[in-house]
Amino acid sequence: MHSDVVASRSAEHRDSRESRTGGGPQLDAVSLAIIEQLQEDGRRPYAAIGKAVGLSEAAVRQRVQKLLDQGVMQIVAVTDPLTVGFRRQAMVGVNVEGDVESVADALTAMSECEYVVMTAGSFDLMVEIVCEDDDHLLDVINRRIRAVPGVRSTESFVYLRLKKQTYMWGTR
Amino acid sequence: MHSDVVASRSAEHRDSRESRTGGGPQLDAVSLAIIEQLQEDGRRPYAAIGKAVGLSEAAVRQRVQKLLDQGVMQIVAVTDPLTVGFRRQAMVGVNVEGDVESVADALTAMSECEYVVMTAGSFDLMVEIVCEDDDHLLDVINRRIRAVPGVRSTESFVYLRLKKQTYMWGTR
DNA sequence: CGCCAAGGCTGCGAAATCCGCAAGTCTCGG
DNA sequence: CCGAGACTTGCGGATTTCGCAGCCTTGGCG
Secondary structure, three states: OOOOOOOOOOOOOOOOOOOOOOOOOOOOOHHHHHHHHHOOOOOHHHHHHHHHHHHOHHHHHHHHHHHHHHHOOEEEEEEEEHHOOOEEEEEEEEEOOOOOOHHHHHHHHHOOOOEEEEOOOOEEEEOOOEEHHHHHHHHHHHHHOOOOOOOOEEEEEEEEEEEEEEOOOOOO | OOOOHHHHHOOOOOOOOOOOOOOOOOOOOHHHHHHHHHHHHHOOHHHHHHHHHOOOOHHHHHHHHHHHHOOOOEEEEEEEEHOOOOOEEEEEEEEEEEHHHHHHHHHHHHOOOEEEEEOOOOOOEEEEEEOOHHHHHHHHHHHOOOOOOOOOEEEEEEEEEEEOOOOOOOOO
């Protein structure tokens, strides 16, 4: 029944929290299936999940708890920012001279920066900004981001319309 | 004994120029508070939420259900794509000739496009792509996206490292 | 002004779920 | 051969969910 499950549980708990790029702790097919269930409905009962993935309720409970503890997934409410009062969003491309990492850390510390990623290409960093209004956005971009040491230049892409936003990784 | 949060029940006369893009029902302070609770923990019991926002368990349940039905929020599991087997991600800027909307729709229909937004700036669209490997990414960008009628050019920013990814809108 | 419908809230049992725990199985490695 | 880890089954008790019957307030309307 739950046979195809057997995967590598060898290097499960590696200490490296930095391993993002290299691929994190291996997840077997069952954990993947559990995550998919919770991506459809974060409040689905453990018993129902167990039935769907071929595990007992207790086992699902344990695995979910572990996935949460390990930080592999989190169960949260997500909203459209516009409906909760954030009227301006923008993607900002950043060019850096010197240490990209330290700039990224500085941006990460800003609450308005919802998403920070280091990239290859004509930008070193891409940052998604969520603001309440134009003034707020202007302040963040021109005064805060450009004030970070090492930031050479920025280019902004103000959001006109959000067309798609999914959280269905692994559900394909 | 209603509490602190409920204070502004009758004073919700803020200038509600509802912005079009997200449109949607005005959220009062209580619903906001409920959302914040669920952003911290999507599985938090209704009774606990009620205690926190000053409402009964049943009332919280009804409001949450309505928020879900209305599509204002969804409760889901979110993960780091890298830990679930998607090793290549990229942000792609797209320039369009002709109808931007129809191109956006075409991209939205692709399962690999996790995030699609229409922007102002040197790109008409920004698209986040989630792929399993380099071949997959190459295929999506060069063969699928560029094949969409109206796409004039694209520029890719391959993710090197995800530094921050939050879902705490409204929790500031 | 009085009446009524609608929406939102509370309170309350009943059903379902969560949670911890114990005992037994199975597999993998040392 | 034995221990560790993961899973299962089973089981209560605590907690949570859920449906429903009121209650109150608001707003429309004759």
